Amino acid sequence: MTSHVMPTYGRLAVTFDRGEGAWLWDENNKRYLDALSGIAVCGLGHAHPAVHRAICKQSEKLLHTSNIYRIAVQEQLADRLTEKSGMANVFFCNSGAEANEAAIKLARKFGHERGIDNPAIIVTDKSFHGRTLATLSATGNAKIQKGFEPLVEGFIRAPYNDIAAITAAIGQHPNIVAILVEPIQGEGGINIPADDYLNQIRALCDKHNLLMMLDEIQTGMGRTGKFLAYQHNGILPDVCTLAKALGNGVPIGACLASGKAASIFTAGNHGSTFGGNPLACSAALAVLETLDQDNLIASAEPKGQAICTGLAELLQxxxxxxxxxxxxxxxxxxxxxxxxxxxxxxxxxxxxxxxxQEKVIRLLPPLIIDDLQIKLLVETLAMLIAQFTDQLSPVSDHAA
Ligand SMILES: Cc1ncc(COP(=O)(O)O)c(C=O)c1O
Known part of the structure; x- marks a missing residue:
């Protein structure tokens, strides 16, 4: 059957009909264990009752007014997010790319206020920041940029997890105003940098008066075992972007700022019709409350460890x-x-x-995944990897 949806995605031939927790069911009632959570979105799993209740309750009252008025639930969400993150204030939008757009605009305005007319931001190889023109220009993947040139200027690229390269770039380009990185690269292949990578970036930003900007769109909301990944490092960035799991499937993005970055935007500098509307904010509030109540963030590390230990054993x-x-x-x-x-x-x-990245199997299961589901995930995946590698032609390691 022809679809009238633009063919921008290589889609798998399956349509899901309903979900519950870590399970999804397709149109033929076949059940699937979801070890991807809609790419790190449904951290609380599917059809979570708290999110369901919050959305229903809010929709009975009010879905949308406008950011030309005060929005109580948006202010509550900003309170909760700043409390949990240590940041000072929040701009709300509807997606990850939009959150990064806000961050990029913040950095540029920060530069202009310092008298820099052509501000540039350091970004890294293999990064992913979104699909709008500015965010795809910041993204370190030529395939994503191809066909959309001219790219937005003002990005200087360095290899990931390479402080010497960032230091060299700062030395070469006096117009650098910010560094934008993911604490762990997701699309880039689950690349986990050195433990002190973020601390070193913080130190460089302090030394050179640059904004430290972290894209926590995939790492945020408890996925790495802390509410935000930078909390493993005991530092505070100047800017931090969130989306994905913030609304557990209800579209919402956020750009958080602290210190000098918190006073850059003034009225009229940025905006969004839907950003921070009552529906999205009430869903996000329910997500934050559930993460705390059910102690889910603390469970992420032992669960991730169980998956890796199980796979390592079966695939040794x-x-x-x-x-x-x-x-x-x-x-x-x-x-x-x-x-x-x-x-x-x-x-x-x-x-x-x-x-x-062609060779990296990526798992982003919901934080609510339980022990039995972890066992099933490990056993099924190990069996499939074994089946897959068994049918590869033998490695010709004796070739001259
Ligand atoms: C680290 C990171 N930044 C930004 C984005 C873009 O988010 P969105 O697709 O909501 O625009 C993604 C999405 O995968 C991401 O993983």
Whole structure:
């Protein structure tokens, strides 16, 4: 059947009809274990009763007014987010790319206020920041940029997890005003930097009066075992962007600012019709409350550890495994061969996974995943990886 939806996605041939917790059911009532959570969105799992209740209750009262009026639930959400993050204030929008757009605008205005007419932001290789023109220009992936040139200028690229390269870039470009990085690269292949990477970036930003901007769109909301990943480092960035799991599926993004970054935007500098509307904010408030009440953030690390230990045990003799790595429930299994076909194999077997950077199996299960589901995930995935690598032609390691 022809679809009238623009073909911007390579979609798998499955349509989900309903979900509950870590489970999804398709139109034929086949059940799937969701180890991807809509790419780190449904952290509380599907059809969470607290989110459901919040949305229903709010929709009976009011869905939308406008940001030309005060919005009580938006102010409550900003209070909760600043309390939990240590940041000072929040701009609300509707997606991750929009949150990063706000961050980029903040950095540029910060530069102009310092007398820099052509402000530039350091970004990294393999980063992903979104699909709008500015955010795809910031993204470190040529495939995403191809065909959309001219790119937005004002981004200077350095390798990820390379402080020397950032230091060199700062030395070469006097117009640098900010550094924008993900605390762990998600799309880039679950790349976990050195433990002190963010501390070193913080120190460089302090030394050179730059904004430290963290894209926590994938790492945020408890996924790495802290509410925000920078909280592992005991630092505070100047800007932090959120989206994805903030609304557990209700679209909402946020750009948080602290210190000098918190007073850059003034009335008229930025805006969004839908940003921070009562419906989205009430969903996000329910998400924050549930994360705390159910102690979910603390469970992310032991659950991620259980997945990795289980896989490492079952795959210990598989020579195609390069590395199994994780922080909280951000898990990457790197193979030495392209393995995108595992996604379809898993689907057939009732398991939802993702492969990124061709060779990295990415797992982003909901934080509510339980022990039995973890066992099923580990056993099914290990079995599929073994099946997949068994049918590869033998490695010709004796080739001259
Ligand atoms: C780290 C990061 N930043 C930004 C985005 C873009 O978010 P959105 O698709 O909501 O615009 C994503 C989405 O995958 C992401 O993972």
């Amino acid at each position: 003799n598989n020579c195609h495994i390069v590395e199994i790595r994780h922080k909280g429930l951000m898990v990457g299994i790197e193979l030495d061969v392209p393995c995108a076909e595992l996604v379809q194999m898993a689907l057939v077997n009732g398991l939802l996974i993702n492969v990124t």
